[in-house]
Amino acid sequence: MIKKCLYSFSHNLDSSLNKIILEQGLKHSFLHLTNKIGLKKLNDYYIQKKCQFPENPDINDLKMVEINPNDVNYYYLFSFPVTGKEAVIGEGTGDWDKQKVPLEKCILYRSIRERFLDGKDWPETEIYRKSIRRINNGLRGWNTRSKKTIEQINRKCEKIDLVYRQIRDKGYKSQEELFYLENNKNIKSHTKSVRDFRVPSEIGVSVGRNGELIQTRDGRNRLSLLKVISEKDDIEFKVPAILYLSHKNFNGQIKGKNLDLSHPLVALK
Numbered sequence: 001m002i003k004k005c006l007y008s009f010s011h012n013l014d015s016s017l018n019k020i021i022l023e024q025g026l027k028h029s030f031l032h033l034t035n036k037i038g039l040k041k042l043n044d045y046y047i048q049k050k051c052q053f054p055e056n057p058d059i060n061d062l063k064m065v066e067i068n069p070n071d072v073n074y075y076y077l078f079s080f081p082v083t084g085k086e087a088v089i090g091e092g093t094g095d096w097d098k099q100k101v102p103l104e105k106c107i108l109y110r111s112i113r114e115r116f117l118d119g120k121d122w123p124e125t126e127i128y129r130k131s132i133r134r135i136n137n138g139l140r141g142w143n144t145r146s147k148k149t150i151e152q153i154n155r156k157c158e159k160i161d162l163v164y165r166q167i168r169d170k171g172y173k174s175q176e177e178l179f180y181l182e183n184n185k186n187i188k189s190h191t192k193s194v195r196d197f198r199v200p201s202e203i204g205v206s207v208g209r210n211g212e213l214i215q216t217r218d219g220r221n222r223l224s225l226l227k228v229i230s231e232k233d234d235i236e237f238k239v240p241a242i243l244y245l246s247h248k249n250f251n252g253q254i255k256g257k258n259l260d261l262s263h264p265l266v267a268l269k
Contacts, residue, residue, distance in 0.1 A: 051094035061090035065256030069226035074100040097208030206245035
């Protein structure tokens with residue numbers, strides 16, 4: 001009963017919170033809610049005392065790694081930010097790695113499969129139909145933070161189609177490679193803000209206690225496309241990714257290089 005009431009309350013607050021309530025229960029839902037309504041001290045207590053993440057992380061707490069997209073089978077619903085001024089990065093303990101959802105429950109991933117494996121037109125896909133319903137009800141479509149018109153939805157679909165063709169026909173390119181291919185080199189187009197730095201907008205991942213890779217922050221479109229192309233054309237990809245978080249109880253090792261200012265797309269803000 002309590003869970004149903006909280007679900008009803010959250011319906012107009014944020015669709016991601018609904019998923020957290022259904023998937024993870026009240027504890028993580030409460031953490032998300034405190035973060036959204038500005039009760040920062042409660043979330044800080046969870047981050048620093050319960051999970052023991054670094055209080056003042058540095059760029060070296062991020063690592064550039066190489067992944068097989070087919071090894072990433074979850075996406076994140078963490079109750080704390082992993083980009084921006086307050087980004088949480090580095091190694092931590094606790095149950096933060098349980099704040100994840102299987103990728104097949106992601107409407108974007110399912111819709112990309114519908115589009116490129118089932119051969120559906122975009123208007124037939126789940127995410128498109130849901131977005132149109134939301135727009136018709138005066139809400140924002142697609143990721144709920146942008147896309148106010150059908151025209152914007154259509155442009156988003158066209159962009160995904162273009163990226164699909166580029167990866168399929170020319171292979172996957174890192175943000176560094178894309179940056180150097182541009183005539184008008186704009187570093188902000190290929191980077192994200194993390195603490196006091198800008199870092200490459202590669203697919204983001206975190207590793208949980210059992211070694212499971214969790215898509216984190218950036219690259220869900222690209223990850224979904226890579227998985228679909230791999231399945232459809234029997235191609236095995238190895239692509240660059242940024243490792244944002246790792247669990248202290250993970251006994252394995254993910255090879256990579258810690259980020260620093262020597263990387264051409266890492267810069268102080």
